[in-house]
Amino acid sequence: MPKVQASVRRDHRGRLRGAGLRHTVPRERILAFLDRKNVHPTPEELYRGLRKKGYDIGLSTVYLNLQVLKQAGLVWDFKDPLGMTRYDGYTRPHHHLVCLACGRVEDILTDKLPELASEALAERVPAPEGWRVVGARVLFTGYCPRCSSGKKGASKPREKTPAR
Amino acid sequence: MPKVQASVRRDHRGRLRGAGLRHTVPRERILAFLDRKNVHPTPEELYRGLRKKGYDIGLSTVYLNLQVLKQAGLVWDFKDPLGMTRYDGYTRPHHHLVCLACGRVEDILTDKLPELASEALAERVPAPEGWRVVGARVLFTGYCPRCSSGKKGASKPREKTPAR
DNA sequence: CTCCCTGCAAATCCTTTGCATACAG
DNA sequence: CTGTATGCAAAGGATTTGCAGGGAG
Numbered sequence: 274m275p276k277v278q279a280s281v282r283r284d285h286r287g288r289l290r291g292a293g294l295r296h297t298v299p300r301e302r303i304l305a306f307l308d309r310k311n312v313h314p315t316p317e318e319l320y321r322g323l324r325k326k327g328y329d330i331g332l333s334t335v336y337l338n339l340q341v342l343k344q345a346g347l348v349w350d351f352k353d354p355l356g357m358t359r360y361d362g363y364t365r366p367h368h369h370l371v372c373l374a375c376g377r378v379e380d381i382l383t384d385k386l387p388e389l390a391s392e393a394l395a396e397r398v399p400a401p402e403g404w405r406v407v408g409a410r411v412l413f414t415g416y417c418p419r420c421s422s423g424k425k426g427a428s429k430p431r432e433k434t435p436a437r
Numbered sequence: 438m439p440k441v442q443a444s445v446r447r448d449h450r451g452r453l454r455g456a457g458l459r460h461t462v463p464r465e466r467i468l469a470f471l472d473r474k475n476v477h478p479t480p481e482e483l484y485r486g487l488r489k490k491g492y493d494i495g496l497s498t499v500y501l502n503l504q505v506l507k508q509a510g511l512v513w514d515f516k517d518p519l520g521m522t523r524y525d526g527y528t529r530p531h532h533h534l535v536c537l538a539c540g541r542v543e544d545i546l547t548d549k550l551p552e553l554a555s556e557a558l559a560e561r562v563p564a565p566e567g568w569r570v571v572g573a574r575v576l577f578t579g580y581c582p583r584c585s586s587g588k589k590g591a592s593k594p595r596e597k598t599p600a601r
Numbered sequence: 602c603t604c605c606c607t608g609c610a611a612a613t614c615c616t617t618t619g620c621a622t623a624c625a626g
Numbered sequence: 627c628t629g630t631a632t633g634c635a636a637a638g639g640a641t642t643t644g645c646a647g648g649g650a651g
Contacts, residue, residue, distance in 0.1 A: 295605070295606075295649095295650060295651080296650080296651095297605090297606060297607080297649080297650075298607095298649090299606080299607070299608095300606095315640090316640085316641080317640080329608090330607085330608080331607065331608035331609065332608085332609095332641095333607085333608065333609075333610090333641085333642075333643085334606080334607055334608060336640090336641060336642070337606085337607085337642085338606090338607095340641095340642095352516040352520065356516065356522070356616095356640095357640090358520065358640085358641090368562075370562070370564065370565070370568065370570065372568075373571070379565050379568065381562060381563075386562075386563070388561065389558070389561065389562065394553070394575060394577070395577060395579075397552065397553065398532075398534070398545060398550075398553065398577055399545075399550070400534070400579065401534070401543050402582070403581070403582030403585070404534065404536075404543065404579050404580065404581055404582060404585070405579050405580045405585045406534065406577050406578070406579035407537070407578055407579045407580070408577070408578040408579070409575055409576070409577045409578070410575070410576050410578075411558060411573050411574070411575050411576075412573070412574050412575075412576070413558070413559060413562055413564075413570050413572070413573045414570070414571055414572045414573070414574075415559075415564065415568055415569050415570035415571045415572070416568065416569045416571070417567070417568055418566070418567030418568060421567070421568070421569045459624095459625060459626080459630070459631075460625075460626095461624075461625075461630090461631060461632080462624090462632095463631080463632070463633095464631090479615095480615085480616080481615085493633090494632085494633080495632065495633035495634065496616095496633085496634095497616085497617075497618085497632085497633065497634075497635095498631080498632055498633060500615090500616060500617070501617085501631085501632085502631090502632095504616095504617095520641095521615090522615085522616090
């Protein structure tokens with residue numbers, strides 16, 4: 274019996290190779306870290322997270338590889354309402370929902386939501402003359418369960434202007 | 438004949454007062470600069486633009502007031518695909534369409550597009566248990582007329598990763 | 602072996618802050 | 627007049643770059 278499919282979602286070596294990238298330990302660890310749902314760390318948080326696990330990685334390596342992985346389409350990034358760049362493992366098409374009070378981010382998958390899928394939105398928008406629209410990303414804003422329960426300072430408060 | 442309604446869109450003094458803000462020369466000029474459609478400057482560009490007109494304004498004043506005006510709801514801001522913060526005069530609800538090649542930004546008004554209006558999207562999204570969704574902003578991406586005409590380097594090229 | 606990657610430190614870029622002076626109400 | 631706002635310069639924070647050593651193919 275051939276030893277096939279060790280773990281679909283964890284075959285990072287294959288994903289890297291498939292994207293034309295070399296397999297390296299830092300890349301493997303970054304992909305592994307992001308390979309969970311609703312995980313959207315800033316580069317700094319990702320760096321600390323990996324360090325906390327005992328991995329000896331450099332912050333600039335994290336920044337560099339996040340960019341490389343992004344260009345390869347293996348991860349996504351977006352700016353949260355406070356302007357911080359956040360990353361997530363790219364798997365299925367989705368949007369984001371951010372809590373205006375504490376900054377928590379939730380993935381909004383569009384697999385089952387043809388109406389809200391990027392392509393659908395991109396097709397439906399009346400593009401100005403001559404433009405070719407290729408994508409659409411929605412940033413939903415609101416209040417998470419903890420923060421909308423009325424309790425002030427339910428979670429860590431935001432320092433800056435909630436914005437956007 | 439009473440001298441009424443000098444200029445609806447240019448009554449910046451009234452808009453400021455209405456928002457509980459003092460009227461000052463810098464604020465007046467910033468609002469005036471943004472009071473055109475499809476104008477989405479970065480703070481730096483806005484600063485240079487005002488300077489070019491001979492106005493003696495400080496960069497930090499621009500930053501400060503953009504934030505004040507944003508909090509007052511008189512202007513909006515958003516991050517373009519390169520991560521630059523861009524501002525526009527807040528008038529009607531709308532989204533943005535950005536050219537991935539040259540960075541040009543076009544306003545997509547939703548007055549006549551109930552389906553794509555922020556409220557409609559916010560209502561339609563299946564919010565995770567306990568969340569209260571209050572808004573939605575769409576960032577459409579594509580290629581503007583000049584850049585989609587096939588000619589390479591149609592406009593100023595991007596230095597950074599087009600991203601997102 | 603050769604080229605690319607890593608990790609540290611220094612450098613950049615955007616944005617905010619401190620402060621004395623000037624203006625709005 | 628009193629309290630803000632302005633504008634300059636310096637500080638701060640996030641991200642990038644330079645470079646010598648190390649690893650992947």
